[in-house]
Amino acid sequence: MIAPGNEASAKRRPSKVNVRILRQDGPGLPGYWERHQVDYEPDMNVISVLQKVAAQAKTSEGKNVAPVAWDCGCLEEVCGSCTMVINGRVRQSCSALVDRLLEDDANEIELRPMTKFPVVRDLVIDRSRLFRSLQRVKAWVPVDGYYDMGAGPRISREEQEQNYPLSQCMSCGCCLEACPQFTKIELQRQPGETAEDYAARKNASFDEGFVGAHAISQAMLFNAHPVGKNMASERMDALTSAGGVQDCGNAQNCVAVCPKEIPLTTSIARAGRAATVYSIKKIFDR
Amino acid sequence: MSSPATSAPIQSFLLRHDFLIRRLHSLSGLVPVGAYMCVHLLTNATLVGGASVFQDKVFTIHSLPLLPVIEWTFIFLPIIFHAVVGVWISRNGKSNLQQYPLSGNRRYTWQRITAYIAIVFIFTHVFHLHGWFQNEWWLKNIAEPLGMAKFRPYNAASSLSTALAGPTVIAGILWSIFYAVGVLACTFHLANGIWTAGITWGIWLTPKSQRRASIACVLFGLFIGAAGLSALVAAKTTKVDAAARTENEMYDARIQSHSITPDDHKRSAPHVVEEPKPVPVQ
Numbered sequence: 001m002i003a004p005g006n007e008a009s010a011k012r013r014p015s016k017v018n019v020r021i022l023r024q025d026g027p028g029l030p031g032y033w034e035r036h037q038v039d040y041e042p043d044m045n046v047i048s049v050l051q052k053v054a055a056q057a058k059t060s061e062g063k064n065v066a067p068v069a070w071d072c073g074c075l076e077e078v079c080g081s082c083t084m085v086i087n088g089r090v091r092q093s094c095s096a097l098v099d100r101l102l103e104d105d106a107n108e109i110e111l112r113p114m115t116k117f118p119v120v121r122d123l124v125i126d127r128s129r130l131f132r133s134l135q136r137v138k139a140w141v142p143v144d145g146y147y148d149m150g151a152g153p154r155i156s157r158e159e160q161e162q163n164y165p166l167s168q169c170m171s172c173g174c175c176l177e178a179c180p181q182f183t184k185i186e187l188q189r190q191p192g193e194t195a196e197d198y199a200a201r202k203n204a205s206f207d208e209g210f211v212g213a214h215a216i217s218q219a220m221l222f223n224a225h226p227v228g229k230n231m232a233s234e235r236m237d238a239l240t241s242a243g244g245v246q247d248c249g250n251a252q253n254c255v256a257v258c259p260k261e262i263p264l265t266t267s268i269a270r271a272g273r274a275a276t277v278y279s280i281k282k283i284f285d286r
Numbered sequence: 287m288s289s290p291a292t293s294a295p296i297q298s299f300l301l302r303h304d305f306l307i308r309r310l311h312s313l314s315g316l317v318p319v320g321a322y323m324c325v326h327l328l329t330n331a332t333l334v335g336g337a338s339v340f341q342d343k344v345f346t347i348h349s350l351p352l353l354p355v356i357e358w359t360f361i362f363l364p365i366i367f368h369a370v371v372g373v374w375i376s377r378n379g380k381s382n383l384q385q386y387p388l389s390g391n392r393r394y395t396w397q398r399i400t401a402y403i404a405i406v407f408i409f410t411h412v413f414h415l416h417g418w419f420q421n422e423w424w425l426k427n428i429a430e431p432l433g434m435a436k437f438r439p440y441n442a443a444s445s446l447s448t449a450l451a452g453p454t455v456i457a458g459i460l461w462s463i464f465y466a467v468g469v470l471a472c473t474f475h476l477a478n479g480i481w482t483a484g485i486t487w488g489i490w491l492t493p494k495s496q497r498r499a500s501i502a503c504v505l506f507g508l509f510i511g512a513a514g515l516s517a518l519v520a521a522k523t524t525k526v527d528a529a530a531r532t533e534n535e536m537y538d539a540r541i542q543s544h545s546i547t548p549d550d551h552k553r554s555a556p557h558v559v560e561e562p563k564p565v566p567v568q
Contacts, residue, residue, distance in 0.1 A: 088385050180382050180394060246305045250390070250393075251394035253390065263492070265485070265493065269485045270491055275305070279305065279306075
């Protein structure tokens with residue numbers, strides 16, 4: 001026995017799903033749009049659509065093409081690798097359900113790679129700047145050593161509750177994609193340049209750009225940690241150098257698009273306060 | 287890589303002092319520029335009380351010693367610094383309001399739009415009324431032939447009203463629109479600037495406190511904007527002849543009490559104190 005409501009919605013279900021994909025054959029090459037059509041199935045997500053698209057390797061006009069490349073990992077919105085711009089908004093494709101997307105626009109689903117990172121191929125992008133930012137702010141607890149350091153200090157419940165949301169960051173890059181202050185940095189490897197030279201040149205260029213909300217938030221997380229605190233001044237040096245927390249323009253898109261609902265703007269304001277105190281201290285403690 | 291070699295040292299200077307420059311930009315927007323703007327608009331609003339009340343305030347301001355030095359140190363140079371750095375900052379960002387039409391993003395974009403309006407407005411406004419440089423040659427050969435440098439501090443309300451009326455009716459309407467848009471743009475820019483500065487300097491941290499702060503900033507903006515617009519309406523409705531008569535009387539009284547020294551440059555026309563006519567003997 002099927003409820004009348006379900007019957008009605010079953011009738012509205014399309015037999016085909018149209019997808020428009022912004023493709024790019026390689027780094028630095030021009031992008032181009034391509035239409036694909038796949039059979040509808042209930043409870044699809046964008047990943048399962050992309051699996052079908054790649055398996056068909058054929059546009060909706062029937063032209064044979066190279067399979068569309070994309071990236072994914074956990075398929076449960078905790079790794080961040082399948083992040084792309086879906087119907088104009090950055091999000092994870094694994095948690096983007098086709099039935100919901102068709103409610104917005106029944107005709108078509110639009111997929112494009114993130115615009116703030118260099119495209120490797122089609123929907124695959126190079127997120128190395130995001131990880132470089134984490135290195136810049138030393139987003140870790142320094143416990144590496146040759147001897148047992150014993151048990152760590154206790155963290156109060158209050159601190160735990162403040163820190164736990166920040167620890168959920170999966171480095172997906174949504175906050176950076178939506179940030180008007182975070183602009184794309186894309187370099188090309190020059191002929192004859194070694195991989196090491198290219199990496200060094202890229203890092204030097206990244207280090208002049210805005211670190212971004214994720215790194216600011218991680219710096220605040222590790223500055224609040226009893227052991228991580230030992231490197232607090234180094235993190236503050238990073239956050240008050242070129243491209244630090246001062247580059248934030250307070251558009252607050254980061255917190256609006258964060259799939260983990262991390263209080264990024266609170267972290268930014270906290271970093272702003274810490275930077276105010278740190279920079280004044282630096283003047284008078286010299 | 288594509289930037290010309292000449293800009294490389296400037297680029298490196300900006301990068302090395304990125305934090306200091308941006309924090310000074312934020313600070314200069316609050317003090318002295320923002321604080322000055324409040325004083326300025328509230329002083330203007332006293333014109334609602336009549337030409338004499340406004341004239342009294344202008345006399346007080348013009349009794350300050352070394353006024354041009356004060357103007358350049360605490361008003362003009364900070365505004366120029368704030369404007370130049372602000373243009374550089376806005377050019378480093380890229381608005382994406384189309385993709386993300388969120389309220390914070392809307393304010394981010396409007397902060398930049400009003401900034402550009404404010405730059406055009408302030409530079410024109412200072413030229414229109416003040417003339418930028420109180421230099422004889424500049425005023426006589428450049429500013430005044432262009433119809434600028436219209437304000438006369440010792441004929442404050444009447445010269446302001448004449449300046450805003452312009453040479454024709456249409457010019458008067460255009461000046462009114464120009465000042466209304468300019469004042470409102472500056473007001474939004476300051477009110478929203480106070481809100482963002484509170485985050486930048488780390489005063490309000492959580493979404494809850496930021497929301498409370500934004501309500502306070504909206505109320506502040508409404509108050510300052512109303513003060514600015516009421517001054518504009520008062521200036522447009524001032525009766526020039528009556529105001530000039532009052533101002534001249536106040537000038538004469540101040541000269542007599544030695545609280546100001548005679549200065550025809552600050553007046554609409556050199557005004558001769560009329561000697562009382564001898565009563566004919568019958």
